Amino acid sequence: MITRSIFFSFTLLLAVSFSISNGSEEEETLGMIKPDGLLGNHTEKIKKVIMESGFSIFKEIITQLDEERASKFYADHSLKGFFPNLIKYMTSGPVLAMVLKKENAVADWRTLIGPTDSHKAKTTHPQSIRAMCGLDSQKNCVHGSDSVQSAQREISFFFGERSSGEAVEMHDEL
DSSP, rough: OHHHHHHHHHHHHHHHHHHHHTTOEEEEEEEEEEEEHHHHHHHHHHHHHHHHTOOEEEEEEEEEHHHHHHHHHGGGGSSTTTTTHHHHHHHSSEEEEEEEETTTTTHHHHHHHSSSHHHHHHHHHHTTHHHHHSSSSHHHHHOOOOOSSHHHHHHHHHSOOOOSSSSSEOOOOO
16 A cells, blocks of 8 residues: 555656656636537537647537626626627527647637638638638637636636546536
8 A cells, every 4th residue: 555655656746747847838728619610510620620739628518608698708898899799699509618728728729710800810810710610700710718817717617616637528408
């Protein structure tokens, strides 16, 4: 029993040391496929691009936002003129929220999804997800956290308090 405990402690210490000496620490970000992405059957194509770009999908959930939850999620846009249309759009169908992991996840995800305006993305970032399946600046198929702090808040919004553990796939009843 003591030998097993020492072995476990040594293995854990080695893993932590490797992570520190390697200098690479995975970061988490929220990736969300919006209603037009799910209803437009872009989910598998988007997930393929995510995986090919070095991300792992740690958790995912399909859920339907109601007006109250959508308003809470996009509260920082509440004073902007497009807010009512944004809430109407985000409640028009289910969304797929994902916890994406990799080194530099927030910045890399933002780069991968491209500019907010899908028309602009088609010209300036033709390989981006929004260029691939977005329609305009509102129906742009995906959402990405804009900072590590936003990512933590947005992940908690969809997944509650996080704890380390195995990847979990969850689906709400729609």
